Amino acid sequence: MTLIENTPSSLDPTIEDRSMAIRESLRNAIIDRRLAPGTKLSEAEVGALFDVSRTVARAALQMLTFEGLVKTERNRGAFVSNPSPEEARQIFASRRLIEPGIVAAAVDRITSDDIARFREQLVEEERYMNERGPAARRAEIKASGDFHLMLASVAGNAILQRFMDELVARSSLVIALYGRSGVSSCGHSEHFAILDLIERGDAKRAAALMLHHIDHIEADLDLQPKQGVALKDALAIS
Amino acid sequence: MTLIENTPSSLDPTIEDRSMAIRESLRNAIIDRRLAPGTKLSEAEVGALFDVSRTVARAALQMLTFEGLVKTERNRGAFVSNPSPEEARQIFASRRLIEPGIVAAAVDRITSDDIARFREQLVEEERYMNERGPAARRAEIKASGDFHLMLASVAGNAILQRFMDELVARSSLVIALYGRSGVSSCGHSEHFAILDLIERGDAKRAAALMLHHIDHIEADLDLQPKQGVALKDALAIS
DNA sequence: CCCATTCAGATTGCATACAATTTGGACAGG
């Protein structure tokens, strides 16, 4: 019996669906800020870019719309989300609610292997911090978010992990729009401190520091309505 | 200038999309237990039922898949979700994390108008409780979930509200599969008690009671793997 | 009698064609 299943490129097991692959690709482009908020994502254009029909491109855009990374207006098309200050506040309020619990769950489940992987990740994060240039900045933002996602993964709750996927991605958009300094420099050392507390099994302090950390991230934002956005929203409301 | 927009049936403003309407309809059928877990939802069948093409039906099923109410297997089709005991535990763990925070937020924002609406809702819930028959049971389950959703709506965070939409709907599926007594009778009185504490502004006790309430709901479950499900999962893993 | 193979029917995955809607500009009137 021969293995007819030749598993063409199975690095990621979830690339069963081409629309899923496109979603991932666009997702990364959005959270990396290669696609700016407000950018139009026409079905034909996306389809041509990935060499698929509009049907598949449309499915990918629908998924991103569900995640809140893309906003579609009927008969007008899909655009990279342009979160309002109010949306930004809600995103961080949600994170304040969820992440301390994730940290507490991670304390109970984390292994020494996990901790080693976390340290590697934090070292990489540090490396990008010391580099210059927009590419390093993008990588730094991505790595910073990945810390929170790894934590969610260790916590062992697939549902919360999915919620965090969404919240971290949308946070990245918010920081791109309203961030004062790109990335708060204290964030990185706080990641280290949180990991230390988790390693020591101090769930209470780890959760408290995570709360503090989220406050810091949000404090670095300047949540004033952007001119263009405000105008657009006003038109949408009237 | 005549109003060409004749707004045919605009009770729900979000029925701009036919696929959205189908999603709502199927969603209600699933959480009402008119569609049992495991039921196959073929694109052609759904399309014929709602008099749309497979394209539109497919979009609705994709949305439900994203919400976790439907599970689709590639080249096989979509089925009403059959949550495993582990999934059930994760759903309730998520609710324990999120709902106390929602209650606390609701305390700060609730108006006397809201409270009146809540009391109406609870009276209706009580009415269904005293009725007999499967239709009343379905209505009771729905009403019981609606209490939690109204709370999320009052809390004023659209993101958390969407998370709760998903969690409550999936909880309904879990209760249908693993519920010992259908609906725990103490749940209703706890709803009243929670509302009272919210009205008095006692956020701490209200949140604590909500936690207790969720524990009660989960305690009423018998989270043993169902035979058929276990077999199916075993095949999927092997 | 049991088991592996094959094949037809059914269903999904995807592409394409057509209808409906929006948009921006041309154009006529004030």
Place this chain on the structure above:
DNA sequence: CCTGTCCAAATTGTATGCAATCTGAATGGG
């Protein structure tokens, strides 16, 4: 010059057709 109307190009919404895949029963061999 400004304004309102109308139309054509472009884009989305939807239906449908074809290819790929799965399922389950019929069939032939052991």
